[in-house]
Amino acid sequence: DDRPPLRREPEPEGERPPPRRGQAKGGNEDEDLEAYRKRKITQIESLEKLGRSGGVYIPPFKLARLQQEIEDKTSPEFQRQAWEALRKSINGLVNKVNVANIKNLVEELFQENLVRGRGLFVRALVRAQMASPGFTHVFAALVAVINSKLPEIGDLLIRRVILQFRRAYKRNDKIVTTAAIKFMAHLVNQKVVSELLALHIATLLLERVTDDSIEVCVSFMQEVGKALEELSPAGSMAIYERFRNILHEGEIDRRVQYVIEGLFSVRKTKYKDYPAVVDELDLVEEDDQITHEVDLLDDTIKGEETLNIFKAQPPEEYAADEAKWKHISAEILGIEEEGEAGSDSSTDSEEEEAEQRADERATQRILDFTEQDLVNLRRSIYLVIMSSVHFEECVHKILKLNISEGQEKEVCTMLIDCCAMEKMFNRFFALQAERLCRLVPVYQEHFAALFDMQFNTVHRLETNKLRNIGKFFAHLLYTDAIPWAILTQVRITEETTTSSSRIFIKVIFQELCEQWGIKKLSERLKEPDMEPFVGGLFPTDHVKNMRFAINFFTAIGLGVLTEDLRKALAHAQVAKSNEALARAIEEESSSDSDSDSDSSSSSSSSSSSSS
DSSP states (O other): OOSOOOOOOOOOTTOOOOOOTTSOOOGGGGOOHHHHHHHHHHHHHHHTOSSTTTTSOOOHHHHHHHHHHOOOTTSHHHHHHHHHHHHHHHHHHHHHOOTTTHHHHHHHHHHSOTTTTHHHHHHHHHHHHHHOGGGHHHHHHHHHHHHHHOHHHHHHHHHHHHHHHHHHHHHTOHHHHHHHHHHHHHHHHTTSBOHHHHHHHHHHHHHSOOHHHHHHHHHHHHHHHHHHHHHOHHHHHHHHHHHHHHHHHTOSOHHHHHHHHHHHHHHHTTSTTSOSSOGGGOOSOGGGOOOBOOOTTOTTOOOOGGGGSOOOOOHHHHHHHHHHHHHHHHHHHTOOOTTTTOOHHHHHHHHHHHHHHHHHHHHTOOOOTTOHHHHHHHHHHHHHHHHOSSHHHHHHHHHTTOOOTTOHHHHHHHHHHHHHHSSSOOHHHHHHHHHHHHHOTHHHHHHHHHHHHHHHTGGGSOHHHHHHHHHHHHHHHHTTSSOGGGGGGOOOSTTTOOHHHHHHHHHHHHHHHHHHOHHHHHHHHTSGGGHHHHGGGSOOSOHHHHHHHHHHHHHTTOGGGGHHHHHHHHHHHHHHHHHHHHHHHHHHHHHHHHHHHHHHHHHHHHHHHHO
16 A cells, blocks of 8 residues: 555643543643633633633533633623523523512512613513513513613613514514504503603604504504603594595495594593503502603614624623612612721721822813703704693603703793794693692792893894794783782883883783673772882872873774873872962062062152152
């Protein structure tokens, strides 16, 4: 045989397995089998070559033993093992949740690091809901509790569910679409997301009418209908009107027509079989609820899928995140952190570090001269005002904005500006202002101050804006939402008014007369308590001013209000004529006395000359 002998390549040092039974032992061949196995597992995990579990199955008891043997608790190997344990724990808790044990499972979930594992938690929820749509109300209640403490998790879940709905809607995947909108319906019921999302979904499904879109929308309205009736009655009415029109057109299949009729029967029974929130799952107080505003068609929505993938952190950052989560978890669960009873030296050092950090923050304070925060607040207020259907809904959302002390003036200014921009006066904005003044008295002071500012700068406004703002404040006056003391600075004289300010006063009083009637308005202005506030409207200091005020109110059709002022003018004129007559008589008598004295002096001079 002329073939050359096969040459065996030598194995690299450290990779040679231990000798089989019967082989010779020498040099490195005394390697223990257990040490070889551990080394191989460590290499595979550190290289991250094979999937999320390292490519090798390790029984739980051996994995726990390996974790104990790792001395560095911040190494990438330990972080990967902790990540796998977190994933398995979250998946197990989400899959076990039901109506009976949800309260206990919430406490167990808050013991896991939900900040690091928020991507895992949201993915587990979406998968579990997709697999078991019948438990959607339970998953939504779980999200509501987590969202009340960690709002970023609720926001991430909403964005991912919206993206899932979009993909399924484009692919015409009816099963996934139905599951996604059912999840969003129960999130609306739990007030995790605004009802505007539900209205947007229903509008989208009814835009292009097909049998499938009608069926999906009917199932959606069955789940969310009761909540929409409470949160947005006008929006719910519009959707049902659209259903009624589709039914009357008769262009859909007869089976789908029966489905729509079934929805109307459900609505007639006031959703008896489809409650918005079951009593056992009403776990979050209304004050603790955090509602997210998300646009269904926003192109900037991201699912942040990278949060599902393990990524090793620097040791210092990992340790700091773990300590921060322990503090957050203890605060949420209401338990004392471990190690609080430690040595005095450690507490002193922590206090010193905290003081140093506080000093650094104080020295590094950044002053924002661009007023970006104020601009963002105004934008938020404007969006809330313009997106609300009913004024009470709008006031509720404004009070939920957590406006800090001193920023209430921005709300008042925005309401006045929005009202001024309308082509015709819209009572929607005035009703909001009235409601705010009744709920939070500080708004009365801000509206009173803004009245003074508007009255002093009224000459800058266009006629339409002037009319709208005048009716706005008239509404607040006749509902007694703001005090009548705001009229103290108004003085009806030729010198203190301009044409614009006179039109402003005319609009206010004509609106008051229209709402109350001239009789009630006159009685109200004659009340003793009102005299200090309306004295400038009916000045009595000079005849000229009295005549000017009488002519003004007569010209605008409210001459009845000046009856007392007319009497005062008549008395003043009589007094003035009497005064003039008395002065004339006095002057005449003085002239007579002068003439008598002149005649007597002339007669005496003539007698002396004759003698």
